[in-house]
Amino acid sequence: MTLFDLAIRSMRKNIKHYYLYFFALILSVVLYFVFATLQYDQAIVEQGNKMISSAFLAAGILLIFIAGIFIVYANSIFLKRRSREIGLYQLIGLKKRTVARLLIVENTLLGIGALIVGIVIGMLVSRVFLLLLLKLIGFETTISVSFSIEAVLQTIAVFIGIFALTTIQMIRTVYRNTLLSLFNTEKAGEHPKKPKTSSAAVLAVAGILLIGFGYWLSERMFDANFFLNISGVLISTIAGTYLTFRVTLSWLLYKIRSRKEGHLGLNNSLSIAPLMHRLKGNANSLTIITILSAMTLSMIAGAYSFYYSTEQEAQAKMPFDFIFENEEAFASEISAEMKEKGIDFQQGIVEILVTEGQLEEGALAVPSDPLYIAVASDEQLQKAGIEIEAPGTNSASLHSTSSLSMFMDNERLPVDLYLQDVKEPIEIEAFGEGNVINWETFYTQVVVNPKKYEQLKTDLAAKGSAEIRRIDGFHILNDEDLEEASALYHQPKYNGKNPRQDYYSTVKEGMESNGLMIFIAGFLGLVFLVSTGSILYFKQMTEAEQEKQSYSTLRQLGFSVNEIMQGIIRKQIFVFGLPLVISLVHSFFALKALSYFFQTNIMVSAATVMILFAIIYLLFAFLTVGYYRKTVKMALR
């Protein structure tokens, strides 16, 4: 019998163990191949955007990492399950070298199989992904996914690298382990020790406090020490999470258990006891899974929110579709052009005073620099179609969508604004949502009532410390004309000193880049979620195998499948529920902090992503429970 025959035979016998590893391989190949296909797809390459290709490149590298870690991890579980078999081969007298060769042959066969199956499946599903991507970008052409040789070659190259890693891993298992340890790994599991009460209690509480502190700090990290703060948030939540899994949890479980004085009850015997038994080994992986889940979740929810707020963000920045500043000639020319083309529009003329000013000390969370300010009257703005009203006869509202807006806190109102060369400060009574004049002008905008405006105008103009400028703002009345009007506006003859920005093209560009961002984030998130879910599932499968004997004992003692399953489900609530809940709470706070960057409310889109995330997670929990049920049922024939 040749080595090849032996490999085929052992594979046939081990199909149950292989299918898990094989599944992990195929899954990774499919996802990577889909990604590579998109990367080389004509429709996307032709977009020719430099940002797009570099985003794909970065995501591709990340994807290789995730796939690599996932496969190596699945392989290590797989090897653990087979360690007895590997030991047996050596026991019957096969040389280590022969056993290693046997494993390499197997691994190669599995790898080739996974590559072929994965690429074929990948070809079938990549079309779906491409359509999704193009839809997100807002591309409405129908394109067929072409077969890409580059994608195939790249996939093969990447996975040969990963297979080399797993092969090394297998060889190490054969050479590094003694026979005894090979026979015992299946049983391995530490035994819970009595925690040193005093230090454990301190650390247990510290874990919770650290997380709490991280959350607390995340609420107020936008000040002068931003970078210090954000590192503090990350470090304390990560350390807190680890301590929670490693110490707090075991301490709590220990407390509950010792209070029972041996009367543990079936449910606890099947949940608390095995959890404590494996907590040390699980703490690391649970921490990593939780932190990475939280990061992925925040990343996807953030990208998703960016995507969905693109329009609102543009609206906040650009209340007019486009403007001309002190360019009356251009304004009348484009009016004529639009009339000729039959584009309905509204033109508004707003006069502004441009000057410098400074907010009073403590008006913002950070010390503020002198501001470049445009003062406008609410009456003129209203005529131009901007719905705004000055808060009072002597007070004003302040509008900005620059970084300044992140620090505008309504609780600090009212604040005083000192204009250059004006003694009396203007009282700011409201921070406005969004701009009143397009972002193009870069001013911090102050809206007052007409009387105040006239007064300031005479004051400042007399001293020569303000400049009077004219804004011609346009609203296009029919949405279908937007594209055409935007094209007119961007004609070279209208070029000014600043690059022209209008509402329509800003939204379009935003949709394209944010659509790509959300696609890549979503794709990576999916890959990540599926891998972490699978890892938890695989781990639980192994645990189920290890506990088989316990289940058959319990069945013999007269516990029914359902009674046993209750305890097991309780364990799964811990295993899946804890990382899920903690990562959801983590990302809730991360998003809350992130929402400072948005003018709009992102909680709805963030919640959508979180719910989706939880559903996929629960799917894996159900799979796991299903597997346990099968194991328990089979435990007593």
Place this chain on the structure above:
Amino acid sequence: MFTKIKDAIKTNKKTDTQSVLQAYNVRKSFGSKGNVQQVLKGIDLRVEKGEFVGIMGPSGAGKTTLLNVLATIDRATEGTITISGSDISKMKDAQLSAFRRDRLGFIFQDYNLLDTLTVKENILLPVSLGKVRKKLAEAEFRSIADILGITELANKYPHEISGGQKQRTSAARALINQPSMVFADEPTGALDSKAASSLLGTLADVNEKREVTIMMVTHDPLASSYCSRVVFLKDGNIYSELYKGNKTRQAFFQEILNVQAVLGGDSVDAL
């Protein structure tokens, strides 16, 4: 004398208040059509309250199969089995589970303790559904742990105690719910002779003092000499029975050896 009992079972299948277990014409076959192996070929057996019954016989005779069938872990192909008045051959799986949990105790050859539970938690498993009041369970635990000499080990994990201690734990677990009957399959199989004698002594003690009915499968004539009756199985039939009566354990042991010599099988490796 035992033909009389047999006749009694045959004539009167109805419950007898004194009998803990009655089995009538129990048959068990394995395999599917065309390849059926009959392992139990019509066993009649009656166990009285407080008896300590040993089951012996050569390997493959069907001892474990018989025990499993009587203990409701496996189903008989044919025949009726009654334990303390309940006909288990008619029960559904769920009923059987509940019956096992509430009325029977088990001691296994390889202990079958749960690694993740302490000695005490293991012992209390059969009463872990909370139907027994905690105080009662605690009292029961104390008295049993005391008899079996494992009170000190209550908070240790299985990996921290010896084989003999594990088997005592397993025995305590079998006794905690005050079962009608305890089934043991080669409980001393993995113990050395000293640990085995000590465990058997305790079992005999428990049998006598608490009037617990025990049925034990064993290969070891010395182990079965602790019983009050030994049933010999051969090829799926009852070959013969021995009662201890007033004999000394040594004399009973000698008798068992004699039957085993006639029966053949593994009497040799017992010496």
